Amino acid sequence: MGGKDLGFDVVLRGQARAHIIPGTYVFFQREKEHGGGFWLGQAYDDWFGFVIEEPVSLRQGIEYLMSIKRVEPQLGGFHDDPDDFFLRSP
Structure with a gap:
């Protein structure tokens, strides 16, 4: 059971x-x-990181993952080059 589009199990x-x-959300x-409830x-x-630090309902967790997916395209990405450093407002 899981959501292919949101990348969770x-x-x-x-x-x-x-x-x-x-990298899968679980x-x-x-x-x-x-x-x-569920831990998300x-x-x-080699590790498991809590996305939300309290138990949630499945619905709350899926809504949270959907909000992450909506914002992801606006984040741009990580630039590791110090010569190409810039700050971008959302």
Whole structure:
């Protein structure tokens, strides 16, 4: 289960993944005894970073990912060349 366009996967309670493509957003379902909802983060080979630092509903998380995708084209990208340094207003 997952969203191809937004680049996320959903791991429900009791499920496991043999491999997660680095950079994929992942929802991990929480136990109902601990309040339910999902943890949302981004998985890489050697770490998992929380995107939202509190449990969210699946809907809240998907809406957040959609807002990231809407803003991404405006971000421009990272420039590592000190001779080509510039600041750009959004």
